[in-house]
Amino acid sequence: MNDISLAMVAGEVSGDMLAARLMAGLHPHLPNARFTGxxxxxxxxxxxxxxxxxxTLTVRGLFEIIPRYREIKGIQNRLRDRLLAEQPAAFIGADYPGFNLGLEEQLRAQGIPTVHFVSPQIWAWRGGRIKKIKRAVSHMLVIFPFEEAIYRAAGVPVTYIGHPLAEMIPLVPDVAAARALLGIAPGARVVTIMPGSRIGELKYLAEPFVAAAKLLAARDPNLVFIAPMAGERQRAYYTEIVAKAGLADVPVRLVDGDSHAAIAAADAVLVASGTATLEVALFKKPMVIAYKVMRASWEIMRHMGYQPWIGLPNILAREFVVPEYLQHAASPQALADALWRQLDDPAGNEALARRFTDMHHSLLRNSAEASAEAVLRVIGRKR
Structure with missing residues (x-):
């Protein structure tokens, strides 16, 4: 009875993490399930x-996808054809809406139930996408509490499952343990720089982030700088960019993997906009958020926003609790000045930690079990 096939697609690191937790929640209920995708x-x-x-699927920005459109479309079409032939019990798309929603629409039209895990940011921009979602998605799983009402109003079946990161990150981070793990002195002042896990992010943010670190080091030579790298490819590309910019002498220590320890050890974090900003908030750390893309992409995207924030902590708080610097505003000097203000504001950082603790509680659920139960209902294995 439990020998069942489920298809899944994640196109980025964050989607991989979310989908893996869903799979972990499904295993006790469907021990013999086969997962493909x-x-x-x-x-x-x-x-x-x-x-x-x-x-192969990871692309960032509107125009950056154009050179690879045929390749990615070919992958989508081949997967669609295989799934239509195999008829899995359901298809689960983990984020990556540009690819997954199109695939879901085609599969659902042919009778395959579809679950989409993580709402596209229709509340931030491209709100018209809700019409396509209604056609494409049998059930939406959302990770932010305010999203549930949006989908209910649109007539899309929805379940709020909490954010998996809220379970993975402790309510009270162990700073001493993180510093011991990384070999950092307990009393050091630490700045963690996170220019992104995608090559596209590193392309635009590695240089200004390291240049900001250089300016901060000139103000306080005792500052410790660390930068977690998502993999060997990212490390090599980061190193190449920094060397070409003449910044190889800036004392930024690269840490392989261990991004959570790098955040926990920090006094302040310079971070690329994205899921990492929520991780920093859950670790209760002050941060400066930056975002840069290809100029042509930016010219379109800056007119598409429905709200003034792009960083997840600010979106959840509904105000600028941490500063954001976008495109040309994300200069090394502006980033360094903003970080310096945070390093020199203990009272403000304590208040910010309290805000982030409340945010953490609001996102805390058993997400693996909640998402698994929703999928089981969709495939008729649970009432």
Whole structure:
């Protein structure tokens, strides 16, 4: 009875993490389930048989996808044809809406139930996408509490499952343990720089982030700088960019993997906009958020926003609790000045930590179990 096939696609690191937790929640209910599709190391660890490497799908920005459109569309079409032939019990798209929603629409039209995990940011921009979602998605799983009402109003079946990061990150981070793990002195002042896990992010943010570190080091030579790297490819590209910019002498220590320890050890964090900003908030750390893309992409995107914030902590707080610097405003001097103000504001940082603790509680659920139960209802294995 439990020998069932489920198809899944994640196109980025964050989607891989979310989908892997869903898979972990499904295993006790469907111990013999077969998972196929596209995913990363965490999903593969949970038993996914992946058609292609997740890195093949990872593209950032509107115009950056154009040179690779035919390749990615070909992957989507081949996967669609295989799934239509195999007829899995359901298709689960983990984020990556540009790829997954189109695939979901085609599969659902042919009778395959579809679950989309993580709402596209229709509340931030491209609100018209809700019409396509209604056609494409049998059930939406949302990770922010305010999203549930949006989908209910639109007539899309929805379940708020909490944010998996809220379970993975402790309510009270162990700063001493993180510093011991990384070999950092207990009394040091630490700045963690996180220019992104995607090559596209590193392309635009590595240089201004390291240049900001250089300016901060000139103000306080005792500052410790660390930068977690998502993998060997990211490390090599980061190193190349920094060397070409003449910044190889800036004392930024690279840490392989261990991004959570790097955040926990920090006094302040310079971070690329994205899921990492929420991780920093859950670790109760002050941060400066930056965002840069290709100029042509930016010219379109800056007119599409429905609200003044892009960073997840600010969106959840509904105000600028931490500063954001976008595109040309994300200069090394502006980033360094903003970080310096945070390093020199203990009272403000304590108040910010209290805000982030409240945010943490609001996102805390058993997400693996909640998401698994929703999928089981969709495939008729649970009432």
């Amino acid at each position: 596209i995913g990363g190391p965490r999903m593969i660890e949970q038993g996914l048989v992946s058609d292609v490497a997740i890195e």
